[in-house]
Amino acid sequence: MHTILHRLTKSAEETQKVGQDFVQRLLPQSLVLLQGGLGAGKTVFVKGMAQGLGIRPEEVRSPTFALIHEYLHGKIPLYHMDFYRLDNWDEVINLGFMEYLEKEGIVVIEWGDKFLPFFLPPFWMVEIQVLGEEERDIMVQRWVE
Secondary structure (H helix, E strand, O other): OEEEEEEEEOOHHHHHHHHHHHHHHOOOOOEEEEEOOOOOOHHHHHHHHHHHOOOOHHHOOOOOOOOEEEEOOOOOOEEEEEOOOOOOHHHHHHOOHHHHHHOOOEEEEEOHHHHHHHOOOOEEEEEEEEOOOOOEEEEEEEEOO
16 A cells, blocks of 8 residues: 555645545546544545536535435546445445446445455545544555555
């Protein structure tokens, strides 16, 4: 794994901007796992990714209950998933996860680190740590074979 990006942000807007800048590095069929506690800013980061793809950030909602939100009208489709409520890999597979990896879009997964041993490189890992009320430490790593 290689650290590609490390940023300290002081607001949700800055966190969103890091996501917007980061998505420019991605190609179709990229897989991004988001790691961070509740309220860390994972969905805020995805709003930035969406914005970087030409999708209005206000359209992006946490997929905690829906499990998957599809944003198909950007430069590249964005498939936003949340594995928080999933308990095992069979549930991930039954969600149709493998089919999404074959699509020409970017797959980004909140709480994807829950199933880290099942993901084969290459993929991206974005870790967001809460430092204060609005402050975040964002580290992006590239996992390669």
